[in-house]
Amino acid sequence: MPTHEFRLNHFHAMVIFALIISVAFGFLSRRSAYQRARYILWSFILFLLIGVGIGWAMYPFSH
Amino acid sequence: MSDEVPIAEATNAVPIARSASPDPVPASDRRRRDAFALTIAVAAWFLPGLGHALLKMWGRALVCFSTVALLVILGAGMRGNIFSRSGEDAFAKLGYLADLGAGSFYFVAQALETNGPDVSHANGDYGTRLLATAGVLNMLAALHAYEVTRARKA
Secondary structure (H helix, E strand, C coil): CCCCCCCCCHHHHHHHHHHHHHHHHHHHHCCCHHHHHHHHHHHHHHHHHHHHHHHHHHHHHHC | CCCCCCHHHHCCCCCCCCCCCCCCCCHHHHHHHHHHHHHHHHHHHHCCCHHHHHCCCHHHHHHHHHHHHHHHHHHHHCCCCCCCCCCCCHHHHHHHHHHHCCCCHHHHHHHHCCCCCCCCCHHHHHHHHHHHHHHHHHHHHHHHHHHHHCCCCC
16 A cells, blocks of 8 residues: 655644644533634644743753 | 420420432432443543443534544554553553553554654653653543533533
8 A cells, every 4th residue: 555654844743733632622522513613713723832832941951 | 284294395306307318319320320331431442432422412522532532642642651551560560551441542552653662762652742742631521421421521
């Protein structure tokens, strides 16, 4: 079977991860479409904000 | 005739209610339901989304299947490490447990990753995390299907 190799940078990997997990969590934990959409959006934004925040918090230690 | 109230009527004793079982389902039905819930959980673990599909929760089934499949395809495509049973340290053993959580998709990941893992780059390291996430997410979905069957969750 041919293998497609994906080359993603850090940010793309984080965005894709956040999106997939947010959708899964939203569908598993909420019932109505509106609640799901709200949950997915919030979860996605928080994933990104916390990820970028942790990145910045680690920045001084990388130099 | 005196105004004295009889002792039995004067006390504020609350009548004791008959003990009500927290679960009104008979024991035999409960056992059958538990066995069914376990079957659903195993099905959900083996094929992501199958547990919810058997419960006719089509949206959740589709999302479970597609998210786990996406994570496995991406993880294998990024040449993440698929841990095997012969892990030497605790992390490798935990990684194996996490990867195995994806059920049959564990073998799909192995089949997709024909070039083997490459964790010398960050890409491969992210792939390893995505594969582990697929397994853990599938276990969470299986637990959800189990709880729904036992009527503990909506």
